[in-house]
Amino acid sequence: xxxxxxxxxxxxxxxxxxxxxxxxxxxxxxxxxxxxxxxxxxxxxxxxxxxxxxxxxxxxxxxxxxxxxxxxxxxxxxxxxxxxxxxxxxxxxxxxxxxxxxxxxxxxxxxxxxxxxxxxxxxxxxxxxxxxxxxxxxxxxxxxxxxxxxxxxxxxxxxxxxxxxxxxxxxxxxxxxxxxxxxxxxxxxxxxxxxxxxxxxxxxxxxxxxxxxxxxxxxxxxxxxxxxxxxxxxxxxxxxxxxxxxxxxxxxxxxxxxxxxxxxxxxxxxx
Amino acid sequence: xxxxxxxxxxxxxxxxxxxxxxxxxxxxxxxxxxxxxxxxxxxxxxxxxxxxxxxxxxxxxxxxxxxxxxxxxxxxxxxxxxxxxxxxxxxxxxxxxxxxxxxxxxxxxxxxxxxxxxxxxxxxxxxxxxxxxxxxxxxxxxxxxxxxxxxxxxxxxxxxxx
Numbered sequence: 485x486x487x488x489x490x491x492x493x494x495x496x497x498x499x500x501x502x503x504x505x506x507x508x509x510x511x512x513x514x515x516x517x518x519x520x521x522x523x524x525x526x527x528x529x530x531x532x533x534x535x536x537x538x539x540x541x542x543x544x545x546x547x548x549x550x551x552x553x554x555x556x557x558x559x560x561x562x563x564x565x566x567x568x569x570x571x572x573x574x575x576x577x578x579x580x581x582x583x584x585x586x587x588x589x590x591x592x593x594x595x596x597x598x599x600x601x602x603x604x605x606x607x608x609x610x611x612x613x614x615x616x617x618x619x620x621x622x623x624x625x626x627x628x629x630x631x632x633x634x635x636x637x638x639x640x641x642x643x644x645x646x647x648x649x650x651x652x653x654x655x656x657x658x659x660x661x662x663x664x665x666x667x668x669x670x671x672x673x674x675x676x677x678x679x680x681x682x683x684x685x686x687x688x689x690x691x692x693x694x695x696x697x698x699x700x701x702x703x704x705x706x707x708x709x710x711x712x713x714x715x716x717x718x719x720x721x722x723x724x725x726x727x728x729x730x731x732x733x734x735x736x737x738x739x740x741x742x743x744x745x746x747x748x749x750x751x752x753x754x755x
Numbered sequence: 756x757x758x759x760x761x762x763x764x765x766x767x768x769x770x771x772x773x774x775x776x777x778x779x780x781x782x783x784x785x786x787x788x789x790x791x792x793x794x795x796x797x798x799x800x801x802x803x804x805x806x807x808x809x810x811x812x813x814x815x816x817x818x819x820x821x822x823x824x825x826x827x828x829x830x831x832x833x834x835x836x837x838x839x840x841x842x843x844x845x846x847x848x849x850x851x852x853x854x855x856x857x858x859x860x861x862x863x864x865x866x867x868x869x870x871x872x873x874x875x876x877x878x879x880x881x882x883x884x885x886x887x888x889x890x891x892x893x894x895x896x897x898x899x900x901x902x903x904x905x906x907x908x909x910x911x912x913x914x915x916x917x
Contacts, residue, residue, distance in 0.1 A: 486775040486776075486777070487775065488773070488774070488775050489774055489775055490774055491757060491774035491818065491820050493820075493821075493823075514818075514821075516816075517816050517817060517818070517821075518798055518813075518816050521777070521815075521816045521817075521818070522797045522798060522816065524775075525796060525797065526797075534774070534818075536820075536821060538821070563810075586798070586886070587801065587885050587886025587887075588811065588864065588867070588868075588882070588883060588885065588886055589801060589804050589810075589811040589812055589813055589864065589867075589886045590798055590813065590816075590886060592810040592811055592812055593812050593813070593816065593817070675881075675885040675886075676885050676886055
């Protein structure tokens with residue numbers, strides 16, 4: 485039995501923002517529910533009000549604008565992203581990371597925005613968004629602000645979102661289209677599992693980007709790399725950027741070892 | 756309490772539900788459709804898999820109120836007019852059912868897989884049912900059942916694994 489809460493399903497973004505302004509302190513936004521309902525069930529979250537984002541007009545699907553880029557919205561599911569032709573051709577890293585997230589039926593419900601708002605260090609979508617230089621467009625009744633994903637995560641399960649705010653759009657800049665990428669995720673089993681470490685790599689023109697999950701309190705983007713960086717330079721920069729812990733899933737030393745292994749392999753594959 | 760109306764296996768239902776009631780509990784306890792099972796209750800095992808508007812979901816992680824105005828399909832809708840579906844027959848013929856607890860969810864995921872990929876490879880089958888745990892069969896018979904349901908088995912009914 486889940487703890488008792490009220491439920492609201494606003495139809496417009498104005499209603500959504502008003503509800504958050506009034507009840508934000510004790511409310512949680514529901515998108516796919518694949519984290520929220522597990523958290524409520526486990527007693528980790530006890531919202532008085534659950535606000536469903538899926539019936540808000542304009543909150544679904546994804547769209548492309550040649551000037552702005554690719555936009556993902558609060559109800560855009562992982563499988564929406566995987567089914568999208570432009571994602572597969574122009575932003576393959578987004579599809580590769582999404583494909584590694586949980587199981588098929590969870591990907592039918594789980595959203596990209598939910599995955600990053602949950603702000604787990606092991607987020608599968610964050611490494612892709614960090615590599616793409618994606619932006620978080622955050623709204624409240626007070627207005628809208630834009631934050632790059634490098635500044636979005638502030639700690640384990642913590643983000644810059646205030647209680648009355650919602651992450652309304654993720655914008656992947658048009659300049660990132662055509663980026664080649666790969667993602668390696670260490671798991672206990674071949675099926676769906678949380679990551680032990682995850683390493684994403686992205687190359688386009690003169691740029692090389694590496695992002696790592698489950699290796700610090702927040703997903704990390706490695707800085708100071710360029711297309712000319714050697715394998716050893718990429719390893720050194722990555723190991724300097726991460727700060728893994730030992731926990732129930734593995735030791736700090738094993739995480740560091742596998743991060744280095746993945747960076748070396750990915751650098752070879754993505755020459 | 757919130758009033759919801761939805762379609763389950765083609766029948767229309769209107770019910771008052773608690774906002775914190777999961778779709779799984781609603782199906783099992785309010786509608787008496789106990790073919791859908793609760794395993795882990797947290798999206799790991801897939802025993803509760805049902806269709807919501809044509810896509811498989813873990814019904815333990817869906818609120819009943821979210822299903823308002825939507826279409827739900829469960830294992831009870833799989834057989835038609837007292838006749839097993841081809842997927843159900845393939846599960847029976849290939850010994851893909853042991854304790855049976857995972858079977859409802861397994862069949863829902865199989866139906867979705869075959870809708871989008873009518874002739875899946877063994878690898879694609881394993882991926883299609885990755886969200887459904889079976890603790891009896893070791894999966895081999897289930898994979899064979901899905902191959903059979905998709906018309907890809909030559910020696911129907913033969914024991915192929917050793």
